[in-house]
Amino acid sequence: MDRLFGARAATFFLFLLGLLLPLQVRAHGAVRVDEGICKLFLGPYTMQFTGYQPREDEHADRHEDHVHPTDGGGHKEFCQDIPDLGYTLVNLDAIDQKLREMPIEVSIVPYPESGSVEDAVTNPIVHLPPKIYPSGTIRFQYTFDQPGRFVGIVTAHNGKQPLEARFPFNVAPQPSLLDVYGKYLFIIVVVGVLYWYSDRRAAVVRRSKSSAVG
Structure with a gap:
């Protein structure tokens, strides 16, 4: 008994x-933590995903070169959801050599309240046209002025069927x-x-x- x-x-x-x-693993599409590293999964290939924001005691209008992983800690780093409003810098670093030989395209679109993501692609808030990045590093920045839900789309054009990765994320999410x-x-x-x-x-x-x- x-x-x-x-x-x-x-x-x-x-x-x-x-x-x-609380859930330790949340659905964020193609971006997730793997072996302690934030990665973006693009078909059979991977990229390291790192986001940065200036800390609260810094100016929000800092230029791209000022917010960098080697700046001595003067930034907040995130992997998936963007914690605050304001200036945001994202680095995508190719882990697989093959990605350095393909044109890569990046778009950020508002998450559609109705319809599909395909409809929203025509009106991105961030768009980097297809380009080959020999260094393997893609960097873009954007200043978010209001909270909300967005979708990141990364496409590798390999001359055949394009490889696409999508990752929904929240900006300045409120805790439940x-x-x-x-x-x-x-x-x-x-x-x-x-x-x-x-x-x-x-x-x-x-x-x-x-x-x-x-």
Whole structure:
């Protein structure tokens, strides 16, 4: 009986864990963290994806060359969602040599409230026409002045079927109630489950002793 209670408590605990813990892996299309590196997956090839924003104590109108991974920490780095409004710089670095030989095209479009992404492609907020980047590094910047949802589209023109990667992302997303209070709720639930399990276990022990005495 004690083992049964233990199994039920463990099952209930795991169920709550799945409900209450924030998702560590979120769907962001072709951009995701892989082996500790933010990568963009473009068909069989990959690019390292890195985004930068000036920190709050810096001027938002800094030029492209001033916000760079080697600037001594004067920037905030992100992988998927863009944390704040303002000047934003994105670096795409080809990991596979083949990508350095293909014309690469980049577009950023507003996420369509209705219709399809194809409809929105005709009105991009950022567009880099197809170009070969021998260095393997593609860099673009944009100043986001309002929060919202967008889609990034990276296309490699290999002379056959183009390779396309799409990644939806949010700009200045607002945290949900679960993000803010989820950890506290989780602690409360864990304490409650442990108390319930201890109480039930003590009750079983008491019944076992009573049966033995009887």
